[in-house]
Amino acid sequence: MPTAARRSSPVVAIDGPSGAGKSSVSRGVAKALGYRYLDTGAMYRAVTWWMLRHDVDIHDAAQVAAHAALPQIETGTNPANPTITVDGLDVSGPIRGRDVTAAVSPVAAVPAVRARLVEIQRQAIGNGDIVVEGRDIGSVVVPDAELKVYLTAAPEARAARRTAELSDPAIAADEVSLHTTLHTTKESLLHRDSIDSSRSTSPLTRAEGAVEVDSTDMSLNEVVEHVVALFRSRVSAGATS
Numbered sequence: 567m568p569t570a571a572r573r574s575s576p577v578v579a580i581d582g583p584s585g586a587g588k589s590s591v592s593r594g595v596a597k598a599l600g601y602r603y604l605d606t607g608a609m610y611r612a613v614t615w616w617m618l619r620h621d622v623d624i625h626d627a628a629q630v631a632a633h634a635a636l637p638q639i640e641t642g643t644n645p646a647n648p649t650i651t652v653d654g655l656d657v658s659g660p661i662r663g664r665d666v667t668a669a670v671s672p673v674a675a676v677p678a679v680r681a682r683l684v685e686i687q688r689q690a691i692g693n694g695d696i697v698v699e700g701r702d703i704g705s706v707v708v709p710d711a712e713l714k715v716y717l718t719a720a721p722e723a724r725a726a727r728r729t730a731e732l733s734d735p736a737i738a739a740d741e742v743s744l745h746t747t748l749h750t751t752k753e754s755l756l757h758r759d760s761i762d763s764s765r766s767t768s769p770l771t772r773a774e775g776a777v778e779v780d781s782t783d784m785s786l787n788e789v790v791e792h793v794v795a796l797f798r799s800r801v802s803a804g805a806t807s
């Protein structure tokens with residue numbers, strides 16, 4: 567895998583397990599800083615959607631790897647309007663569906679998929695001025711990010727938030743119907759976390775130098791303000807001193 571390119575502007579890397587609030591926090595921080603925003607989880611979901619649509623057996627790593635170069639993924643970086651297309655088709659709704667959520671962890675564990683997406687991610691990151699969320703951003707994609715945050719929360723809090731998200735009418739109806747209880751949601755989160763944390767390529771981990779933020783007892787605004795304050799003290803202050 568090629569190393570990260572030289573940048574002229576900062577990158578904020580936000581990693582952590584499912585349901586810790588990474589998307590809302592990352593978008594909030596990007597808006598507050600006037601930065602772009604990249605949701606790398608959406609890219610793994612988009613590849614998974616393509617694999618399912620093309621009848622690729624997602625539990626056959628060799629088959630997934632053989633198809634890894636085929637989906638054409640385009641992702642927007644506007645935090646007010648994140649977009650994602652596969653082969654020119656808007657998949658922002660379908661990638662949140664139950665079938666994709668259940669299949670994404672095994673697909674994301676395939677090294678050929680990761681290598682391809684990391685390359686696209688580094689192109690999108692370009693010169694910086696961007697908040698990037700995922701599982702391996704601070705450890706692999708941008709190990710020299712100016713601010714790395716490892717965002718976590720107790721499993722119960724993560725399940726409660728994810729359940730509330732699923733009840734949002736904007737989320738695909740089929741996902742709502744299959745994740746009706748907190749218990750089911752929590753089990754599903756923990757199952758994905760265990761696959762994401764135990765895979766051999768780029769497992770979910772707290773990157774070296776990452777600041778751990780436990781959002782269990784914090785509101786979204788409090789977490790956003792906390793991360794922006796970390797940025798101001800560690801990055802903008804460093805740039806002017």
Ligand code: DC
Nearest residue numbers: 606607608610670671674700701702
């Ligand atoms: O953040 P999310 O739930 O949309 O992520 C979907 C899946 O993609 C999740 O199982 C972990 C995986 N993922 C990854 O392996 N590396 C990333 N940088 C982002 C997501």
